Amino acid sequence: MREVAVVAFAQTRHERRQQALNEVEMLMPVLHQVKEELGIDQSQIDFTCSGSTDYLAGTAFSFVTTLDAVGAWPPIVESHVEMDAAWALYEAWVKIQTGEADTALVYGYGKSSPGSLRDVLSRQLDPYYVAPLWPDSVALAALQARACLDAGITTVEEMAEIAARSRRAAESNPYAQLRGSEDPSVLLEEPEIAPPLRRHDCPPISDGAAAVVLAAGDRARELTDRPVWIRGIDHRIDAHALGVRDLTASPSTALAAERAGVADGPVDLAELHAPFTHQEVVLRRALGLGDDVVVNPSGGPLAANPLIAAGLIRIGEAAARIARGEARRAVAHATNGPCLQQNLVCVLEGSD
């Protein structure tokens, strides 16, 4: 395997409703930022890969117009996934592994605000047997939370603590949308909105974008003093039918973690794409993280959850903290689909 590093990361200040800018305009500053930081332009990027979804943009082929933000002229080597952009990063990592590219630009964006997000996400479900019933994303997460409570792997108190800890951590993250929190005991006085979930258990609805630049070996060392190396990366998917899944576990995360080598060394930091509080518990168990691991120091998706970008941001945040010397070996995780159906795990390490 070639050594591949995250050499730059940028994200927008995530907002509940970004009405002033369209997707291209939202994305442009982020793309410019990573290139300027490295002192490169598009001609020095060997491969470009993005993530987006037409169901947020409300139009077919939405990624076609956002390609204009990249500056794809003269023509570029480029691809796109209709998934969280963490999978675009995976495709870029594969491209570098083939030896066809030494550098890659990865980006993802999502504006969830124009539609009713929880209803939009119900269109991901089995179109014949489930989607016609319009079960929304919060209701499905509630079903999973109930299963977790019934199985005794978490409590509403622990869920409230996760919410408070995440949003307090976000106070030091200028890009986060929800920053600061009441004490867990105060949060628990609020009514349930989709039992057993309370408002604090749910992610905010966010508009935002992010970009990462990857580079191989010596090219990474040329571009930055502090490359953050991808030591392992893998992704897996679970069954779709909720009835055949054990919603209290995440076998796809556990398998991806094993393949990515999470347990091959000590982990001191994890950025987990757990949009709902109870999902952090499910993921910590699947990843085998100890109590000493700092989880979501950025605030995580409970503080800002721009769909499609949110998983890529976990990788970027973890890499940025390693680059700043705040961690040595980190795990970043991304998810796609209802109730953590599809999961990606990435192990990152600093240079020393």
Add this chain to the structure above:
Amino acid sequence: MGKERVAVVGIGQTKHQATRGDVSIAGLVREAVVEALEDAQMTWADIDAVVLGKAPDFFEGVMMPELYLAEAIGAVGKPLLRVHTAGSVGGSTALVAASLIQARIHRRVLAVAFEKQSESEAMWALTLPIPFSPPLVAGAGGYFAPHVRAYMRRSGAPDHIGILVALKDRTNALKNPKAHLHEEGITFESVRDSIMLWDPIRYSETCPSSDGACAVVLTDEAGGDAADSPAWVLGGAMRSEPTMAPGRDEVNPRAGRECAADVYRQAGITDPRRDIDVAEVYVPFSWYEPMWLENLGFAEEGAGWKLVEEGATAMDGDIPWNPSGGVLSSNPIGASGLIRFAEAALQVRGRAGEHQIDGARVALGHAYGGGSQFFAMWVVGADKPTS
């Protein structure tokens, strides 16, 4: 250490038709995958990873349908990537799947692509009202008609060239049992007299709207060596350019030329018309055959239509294009590119049945999408590459 060699050892396709009302989306996709696995003499357990491609999710009204298809395509517990690069997506799906093997991450990868157009209405899905964006009310044909007109003006091509291409592809389709359109008794006159949809594109010069899926099993070198009649990947490339850029040429796009040049360099092709035995090229509207003949270097600029006129691209010509009947005869959009790639592989494996080109050793598979701005191509051969 160079890239791992990649071989195509299994191919499956549904019977493409306007409405496959007998199967769900999952059933349609599974039909192609099961056929590909049988062809590869493999079971579900042999597959390490799956790459799924399709065109816009609005075409079926299912957001990220690969999530729902995880069980049907045997992806549970495996890596599943969902690629979407507009009309070129079927080709990109094969290339991303190949890259997983070339990088030595996996040994056996399933590439699958589909579209079930009868679930929705593609024209409508392309016409959603977006603020500040002119809607493409006329569908893809309305978008491409001015490009065709520009080609005709530039090249001086006579009006009947498009008719000849449509007649050839639809006649070829009669030899392909999987093709959607089987127009027995089609004639030059019947194409010429069909209704004008988007001047100069007639109804019979337009791709149909199809339900269909295609699946391809790719393996590493050892898998190819062990297979009966593998098709070896000799080269593959993708290129993209913006919808709008000063100096951009929509008729003869630079991204297409550069993508072809890259693939030819990898495959050791210096004269495509001489070195390639058969090509499956994405021609959704008849006039794209002469246009792509030039873009892909089979003819000088302005001379592509002459190859059509002299019959060079016919089944018995020196460089047959689309013996399967092509996109003009079957168009499950997201799968159409993968079908081109698969048909190219079928030819060099000698397994194309009645539409087999005798002695085909090297074949080109091609797909394009967006406003002629996304390109994916591969060249496959009967012989294992030496370098």
